[in-house]
Amino acid sequence: xxxxxxxxxxxxxxxRATIHEIGxxxxxxxxxxxxxxxxxxxxxxxxxxxxxxxxxxxxAMRHILSLYGAEVRGALVMAAxxxxxxxxxxxxxxxxxNFRREVIGAWLNFYVLAQTVPEAKRLxxxxxxxxxxxxxxxxxxxxxxxxxxxxxxxxxxxxxVYIRQALRTGAPDGAEAAAMVLDxxxxxxxxxx
Amino acid sequence: xxxxxxxxxxxxxxxRATIHEIGxxxxxxxxxxxxxxxxxxxxxxxxxxxxxxxxxxxxAMRHILSLYGAEVRGALVMAAxxxxxxxxxxxxxxxxxNFRREVIGAWLNFYVLAQTVPEAKRLxxxxxxxxxxxxxxxxxxxxxxxxxxxxxxxxxxxxxVYIRQALRTGAPDGAEAAAMVLDxxxxxxxxxx
Amino acid sequence: xxxxxxxxxxxxxxxRATIHEIGxxxxxxxxxxxxxxxxxxxxxxxxxxxxxxxxxxxxAMRHILSLYGAEVRGALVMAAxxxxxxxxxxxxxxxxxNFRREVIGAWLNFYVLAQTVPEAKRLxxxxxxxxxxxxxxxxxxxxxxxxxxxxxxxxxxxxxVYIRQALRTGAPDGAEAAAMVLDxxxxxxxxxx
Amino acid sequence: xxxxxxxxxxxxxxxRATIHEIGxxxxxxxxxxxxxxxxxxxxxxxxxxxxxxxxxxxxAMRHILSLYGAEVRGALVMAAxxxxxxxxxxxxxxxxxNFRREVIGAWLNFYVLAQTVPEAKRLxxxxxxxxxxxxxxxxxxxxxxxxxxxxxxxxxxxxxVYIRQALRTGAPDGAEAAAMVLDxxxxxxxxxx
DNA sequence: AATGAATGAGGATTCATTCAT
DNA sequence: GATGAATGAATCCTCATTCAT
Numbered sequence: 001x002x003x004x005x006x007x008x009x010x011x012x013x014x015x016r017a018t019i020h021e022i023g024x025x026x027x028x029x030x031x032x033x034x035x036x037x038x039x040x041x042x043x044x045x046x047x048x049x050x051x052x053x054x055x056x057x058x059x060a061m062r063h064i065l066s067l068y069g070a071e072v073r074g075a076l077v078m079a080a081x082x083x084x085x086x087x088x089x090x091x092x093x094x095x096x097x098n099f100r101r102e103v104i105g106a107w108l109n110f111y112v113l114a115q116t117v118p119e120a121k122r123l124x125x126x127x128x129x130x131x132x133x134x135x136x137x138x139x140x141x142x143x144x145x146x147x148x149x150x151x152x153x154x155x156x157x158x159x160x161v162y163i164r165q166a167l168r169t170g171a172p173d174g175a176e177a178a179a180m181v182l183d184x185x186x187x188x189x190x191x192x193x
Numbered sequence: 194x195x196x197x198x199x200x201x202x203x204x205x206x207x208x209r210a211t212i213h214e215i216g217x218x219x220x221x222x223x224x225x226x227x228x229x230x231x232x233x234x235x236x237x238x239x240x241x242x243x244x245x246x247x248x249x250x251x252x253a254m255r256h257i258l259s260l261y262g263a264e265v266r267g268a269l270v271m272a273a274x275x276x277x278x279x280x281x282x283x284x285x286x287x288x289x290x291n292f293r294r295e296v297i298g299a300w301l302n303f304y305v306l307a308q309t310v311p312e313a314k315r316l317x318x319x320x321x322x323x324x325x326x327x328x329x330x331x332x333x334x335x336x337x338x339x340x341x342x343x344x345x346x347x348x349x350x351x352x353x354v355y356i357r358q359a360l361r362t363g364a365p366d367g368a369e370a371a372a373m374v375l376d377x378x379x380x381x382x383x384x385x386x
Numbered sequence: 387x388x389x390x391x392x393x394x395x396x397x398x399x400x401x402r403a404t405i406h407e408i409g410x411x412x413x414x415x416x417x418x419x420x421x422x423x424x425x426x427x428x429x430x431x432x433x434x435x436x437x438x439x440x441x442x443x444x445x446a447m448r449h450i451l452s453l454y455g456a457e458v459r460g461a462l463v464m465a466a467x468x469x470x471x472x473x474x475x476x477x478x479x480x481x482x483x484n485f486r487r488e489v490i491g492a493w494l495n496f497y498v499l500a501q502t503v504p505e506a507k508r509l510x511x512x513x514x515x516x517x518x519x520x521x522x523x524x525x526x527x528x529x530x531x532x533x534x535x536x537x538x539x540x541x542x543x544x545x546x547v548y549i550r551q552a553l554r555t556g557a558p559d560g561a562e563a564a565a566m567v568l569d570x571x572x573x574x575x576x577x578x579x
Numbered sequence: 580x581x582x583x584x585x586x587x588x589x590x591x592x593x594x595r596a597t598i599h600e601i602g603x604x605x606x607x608x609x610x611x612x613x614x615x616x617x618x619x620x621x622x623x624x625x626x627x628x629x630x631x632x633x634x635x636x637x638x639a640m641r642h643i644l645s646l647y648g649a650e651v652r653g654a655l656v657m658a659a660x661x662x663x664x665x666x667x668x669x670x671x672x673x674x675x676x677n678f679r680r681e682v683i684g685a686w687l688n689f690y691v692l693a694q695t696v697p698e699a700k701r702l703x704x705x706x707x708x709x710x711x712x713x714x715x716x717x718x719x720x721x722x723x724x725x726x727x728x729x730x731x732x733x734x735x736x737x738x739x740v741y742i743r744q745a746l747r748t749g750a751p752d753g754a755e756a757a758a759m760v761l762d763x764x765x766x767x768x769x770x771x772x
Numbered sequence: 773a774a775t776g777a778a779t780g781a782g783g784a785t786t787c788a789t790t791c792a793t
Numbered sequence: 794g795a796t797g798a799a800t801g802a803a804t805c806c807t808c809a810t811t812c813a814t
Contacts, residue, residue, distance in 0.1 A: 003791085003792055003793050003796085003797060003798055003799095004793085004796085004797060004798085005797090006797075006798060006799090007797090007798095010798090025308070025309065026305065026308020026309055027305060027308055027309055028305075031782085031783060031784085032783080032784065032785085033783080033784090041799075041800090042799065042800045042801080043783095043784085043785085043800090044785085044786080044787085044799075044800055044801080044802095045798075045799055045800070047784080047785060047786080048798085048799080048800095052784080052785080053783095053784065053785090105308065108304060108305060108308075109305060111301060111356055111359060111360070112219065112220060112221075112301060112302060112305055114359075114360055115218070115219025115220055115298065115301075115359065116218070116219055116220055121360060124360055125360065128357070128360070149373065149376065152373060153350065153373055153376065153377055155353070155357070156350050156353035156354045156357055156373065157346065157349050157350045157353050157377075158353065159352075159353035159356050159357055160348070160349035160350050160351065160352035160353025160354070160356070161349045161353070163304055163352050163353070163356050164321070164348070164349055164352055166304060166307075166308065167304065167307055167314060167317055167318065167321070180342065180345060180346055180349065183342065183346065184346055184350075184377065184380075187377075187380040187381065187384055188380065190384070191380055191383070199773065199774095200773095203773095224807080224808060224809080225808080225809065225810085226808075226809090234774080234775085235774070235775045235776075236775090236808090236809085236810090237774075237775055237776080237777095237810085237811085237812090238773080238774055238775070240809080240810065240811080241773085241774080241775095245809080245810080246808095246809065246810090392794065392795095393794095396794090411694070411695070412691070412694025412695055413691060413694055413695055414691075415695075417786085417787060417788080418787080418788065418789085419787080419788090427795080427796085428795070428796045428797075429787090429788080429789090429796090430789085430790085430791090430795075430796055430797080430798095431794080431795055431796070433788080433789065433790080434794080434795075434796095438788080438789085439787095439788065439789090491694065494690060494691060494694075495691060497687060497742055497745060497746070498605065498606060498607075498687060498688060498691055500745075500746055501604070501605020501606055501684065501687075501745065502604065502605055502606055507746060510746055511746065514743070514746070535759065535762065538759060539736065539759055539762065539763055541739070541743070542736050542739035542740045542743055542759065543732065543735050543736045543739050543763075544739065545738075545739035545742050545743055546734070546735035546736050546737065546738035546739025546740070546742070547735045547739070549690055549738050549739070549742050550707070550734070550735055550738055552690060552693075552694065553690070553693055553700060553703055553704065553707070566728065566731060566732055566735065569728065569732065570732055570736075570763065570766075573763075573766040573767065573770055574766065576770070577766055577769070582775085582776060582777055582778095582812085582813055582814055583775085583776060583777085583814085584776090585776075585777060585778090586776090586777095589777090610803085610804060610805085611804080611805065611806085612804080612805090620778075620779090621778070621779050621780080622779095622804095622805085622806085623778075623779055623780080623806085623807080623808085624777075624778055624779070626805080626806060626807080627777085627778080627779095630806095631805080631806080632804095632805070632806090
């Protein structure tokens with residue numbers, strides 16, 4: 001019987017290494033060899049499992065989006081009121097495994113990848129739509145017809161905070177970042193129209 | 194007689210071509226040859242004038258930032274009250290030569306370039322600081338100590354709108370984009386604290 | 387109990403698959419994996435049985451040459467006169483399992499293989515000598531000293547017909563091919579010198 | 580003014596080197612680096628001029644076919660009667676720059692190339708059609724309706740002689756090869772039907 | 773000023789082959 | 794007997810950059 005069951009282990013190692021390398025260099029100009037080396041294997045094996053560099057990148061994206069989704073879902077189970085849920089969603093963007101230096105760097109580069117690779121674009125669109133849906137769902141109960149516009153504003157600010165963090169030096173401060181968006185959320189909720 | 198005074202002409206052609214190509218491909222993976230070809234010259238000449246690909250990119254960045262600055266200044270001369278000035282600054286981000294498809298694509302990629310090239314990072318920081326200064330200057334008169342935070346929020350949303358536009362298909366709608374940020378500005382100004 | 391006696395079965399499957407793949411692609415640029423996959427096993431097993439890709443190719447050659455030899459011998463048992471025997475030999479080249487598309491493609495590539503691999507060259511030389519011997523044996527009885535030259539001419543034409551068929555599209559027409567060589571044979575036999 | 584006019588020189592050097600290398604190794608498994616090295620340049624330059632390995636191969640094929648065509652045309656100008664012209668065409672196949680070891684090796688491999696590359700197939704078809712036309716043109720005057728079949732036989736034998744020569748060791752003997760085909764030609768011309 | 777010529781360095785990808793189980 | 798795992802060694806091709814003219 002062959003040595004078996006390595007595939008998921010190797011793939012995960014490669015995905016981690018990819019995120020790490022993209023985050024470290026801040027760029028998609030990462031070689032498969034670099035990634036493979038960091039993951040402790042030959043570049044040939046990386047190709048064996050993923051077929052191409054593009055697929056490796058996409059797997060890394062899916063991983064990040066999946067972590068993100070889990071974080072959001074995790075935050076939501078604890079929230080009761082619409083107000084709490086909104087705050088939870090916002091905070092999930094800046095907590096846990098999400099708002100780490102390397103993930104932020106990777107995220108920025110995925111936006112670039114999406115300019116070229118249709119599947120990357122699709123994945124980002126899925127992410128955006130989910131966020132929008134999540135926000136609108138609760139906003140509507142609180143501010144009615146203005147929910148859509150407010151959700152777009154919140155989503156834009158979240159993305160903006162991410163991209164700006166990519167320029168900063170030093171460790172990201174998730175609390176500070178969340179506070180900024182939460183302030184905006186409060187304004188929207190308290191606006192009297 | 195030798196051709197004289199070609200340098201600024203050539204350089205400008207290269208800068209334009211660079212922005213165009215980055216915008217077109219949505220990526221920094223643009224070859225010097227592509228750029229030079231579009232600018233109507235050989236890649237050797239491009240190197241002759243700029244020395245390296247990195248310098249070409251930086252010149253393109255400076256060009257975009259300079260266009261941006263001019264647009265903002267132009268908008269400010271017509272504005273009288275702090276409120277008008279704030280609206281003018283916001284709108285300048287989404288009007289004229291700024292909020293075009295190719296410029297948006299280039300902008301996104303400059304954030305990536307800044308991860309690797311210190312001078313690019315410096316340039317983006319200058320841009321951010323100016324925007325912040327501009328906003329705070331007038332916000333302070335209207336909302337006092339909350340000016341700093343509000344300015345950061347506005348700047349983040351502006352960047353977020355840019356990055357999100359990069360994912361969209363079709364021509365950018367500057368008016369719609371500006372409206373989103375102006376709504377947020379209004380909220381900040383009307384907040385009662 | 388271990389599976390026994392698999393070796394000949396596996397080997398034959400590999401040989402068939404090799405001929406098929408070489409014929410299909412019309413080239414020796416066939417990977418061991420492709421061959422093994424078609425033969426329903428892993429490429430590791432292919433190596434286990436044959437030791438190297440070269441040995442797989444050589445086994446395929448031997449297989450084809452052996453089919454060829456059987457076809458010729460089979461044709462000869464039914465022939466009585468020298469004239470009949472000559473016609474039988476010629477026809478055997480273009481009948482049965484020989485003049486099939488994939489075998490023709492493989493044959494052409496074996497000539498290429500023979501340029502590099504001595505054993506392949508040796509095998510093709512054996513084939514050529516046998517054909518020559520067969521033809522001369524009967525030709526001598528009919529046309530005496532001109533037998534050698536005529537045999538060389540016939541053999542050359544046979545090979546030429548093969549190589550030309552490799553360029554054609556569509557199914558090979560063995561009857562037509564045989565007729566061409568038989569016409570030439572008739573000329574040699576009827577020549578009056 | 581730039582250093583200029585190298586292109587045809589480089590291209591020709593590459594074509595020669597390609598034929599040499601294919602002939603030497605007897606295979607298409609020749610690397611661009613090998614070819615470029617023999618042609619006295621970097622592999623990058625080879626790509627610069629030809630774009631791809633396939634194009635280099637095709638250029639080599641065209642070169643050989645063009646030499647071949649020139650040889651045939653050269654032989655025809657001196658021939659007067661149909662009989663002379665036929666002999667001239669046959670002999671041209673085995674004289675001059677054609678029936679050299681390396682060219683023969685290349686020729687064989689072009690048949691293999693034609694299995695994969697459509698343009699290579701087209702080129703070989705052109706060659707075959709021209710030869711056929713040449714032969715039929717004069718044969719018809721001498722043997723009427725049998726011309727077509729006889730031309731096919733002659734062409735097949737010529738190709739067969741080539742492929743068989745590829746197996747031999749030592750320098751090709753053009754005279755001997757031509758004699759074999761000329762004998763067959765004589766038979767066709769003298770056949771009484 | 774301008775460019776064709778030229779290359780070194782590198783990168784994705786492939787594949788025959790070996791190994792551990 | 795059988796195979797998934799694993800890799801070293803290639804190979805094609807690209808590209809920023811330099812140079813001679």
